[in-house]
Amino acid sequence: xxxxxxxxxxxxxxxxxxxxxxxxxxxxxxxxxxxxxxxxxxxxxxxxxxxxxxxxxxxxxxxxxxxxxxxxxxxxxxxxxxxxxxxxxxxxxxxxxxxxxxxxxxxxxxxxxxxxxxxxxxxxxxxxxxxxxxxxxxxxxxxxxxxxxxxxxxxxxxxxxxxxxxxxxxxxxxxxxxxxxxxxxxxxxxxxxxxxxxxxxxxxxxxxxxxxxxxxxxxxxxxxxxxxxxxxxxxxxxxxxxxxxxxxxxxxxxxxxxx
Numbered sequence: 001x002x003x004x005x006x007x008x009x010x011x012x013x014x015x016x017x018x019x020x021x022x023x024x025x026x027x028x029x030x031x032x033x034x035x036x037x038x039x040x041x042x043x044x045x046x047x048x049x050x051x052x053x054x055x056x057x058x059x060x061x062x063x064x065x066x067x068x069x070x071x072x073x074x075x076x077x078x079x080x081x082x083x084x085x086x087x088x089x090x091x092x093x094x095x096x097x098x099x100x101x102x103x104x105x106x107x108x109x110x111x112x113x114x115x116x117x118x119x120x121x122x123x124x125x126x127x128x129x130x131x132x133x134x135x136x137x138x139x140x141x142x143x144x145x146x147x148x149x150x151x152x153x154x155x156x157x158x159x160x161x162x163x164x165x166x167x168x169x170x171x172x173x174x175x176x177x178x179x180x181x182x183x184x185x186x187x188x189x190x191x192x193x194x195x196x197x198x199x200x201x202x203x204x205x206x207x208x209x210x211x212x213x214x215x216x217x218x219x220x221x222x223x224x225x226x227x228x229x230x231x232x233x234x235x236x237x238x239x240x241x242x243x244x245x246x247x248x249x250x251x252x253x254x255x256x257x258x259x
Contacts, residue, residue: 056226058163060202062154064174064217066145067205072119074142080104082133083113087142089127093118099142102135122146123211145215150208152184154221155199163225164189170204170223174213182206182213186223 034042074087083103093099097118104112126143129135152172156164164186172182190201202223206213 055224058156058160058221058223058225060154060156060199060221060223062152062201062219062221064206064213064215064219065151065153066147066215067149067151070120070122070146070149072122072144073140074099074116074119074144075137075140076102076114076116076135077137078102078104078114079136080111080114080134082129082131082135082141085127085129085131087124087127089124091124093121093124093144095119095121100129116141118144120144120146147208147211147214150206150213150215151187152182152204152206152213152219152221154202154204154219154223155194155197156202156223158193158198158200161189161193161200164200164202164223165225168223168225170202170221172204172206173220173222174217176217177212180212 034044080102083101085100087093087099095118098115099118100116102114102116103110104114106112122144123146124142125145127141128139128143129141135141152170154170166186166188168186170184170186172184174180174182184204184206187203187205190203193200202221204221
């Protein structure tokens with residue numbers, strides 16, 4: 001199907017001069033006849049309509065977080081002193097890899113030492129100990145995170161929460177990568193609503209093999225709640241109105257839908 005679409009202005013029938021219709025004179029019916037010259041002057045173009053898939057979506061803001069169970073803290077079960085520290089921030093480690101040695105306070109010459117290993121494979125996110133520093137069992141010495149998959153948590157306004165369901169698809173955008181779209185399915189909804197913000201958490205598990213997504217990054221979510229096939233669409237550029245027409249954007253949309 002081909003439609004005559006207006007790209008420069010929207011011609012309203014009741015505003016068009018009567019003499020512009022074919023036959024001129026005092027003819028006042030609503031028929032408008034445009035010759036090639038008028039079509040060119042008005043900036044009218046022919047464009048193809050097409051059938052497309054229509055999506056209803058929810059927009060929400062949120063952020064990137066460590067996936068539950070993918071974070072570990074290294075600590076010492078005995079008090080002592082950091083004898084050697086091998087761990088470095090942003091270092092990749094395997095499960096069981098040597099990270100540091102603790103010299104105990106038990107008597108001996110030299111005093112006995114204890115080896116601390118990585119409890120999980122991942123990236124060292126934080127090293128909070130230096131060689132020679134005293135150590136107590138309540139200290140968090142090294143933090144490790146596995147970000148090969150992360151959680152993208154959307155804060156959805158609670159009045160829209162009823163439209164959410166597990167396995168719904170979302171497109172996620174991050175300010176650091178404006179040209180990339182990350183896709184994921186809804187994994188779970190938060191058990192509690194945020195009473196202060198009036199939102200419900202919708203969590204998506206996002207594969208992150210290149211480790212582009214880092215915990216703490218802000219994210220924008222477009223969550224698809226329903227789809228319809230074979231919907232007739234026209235170019236968005238056709239939905240315009242003249243400044244003095246008094247036609248709102250919603251009216252313009254209704255007018256175009258009738259086409």
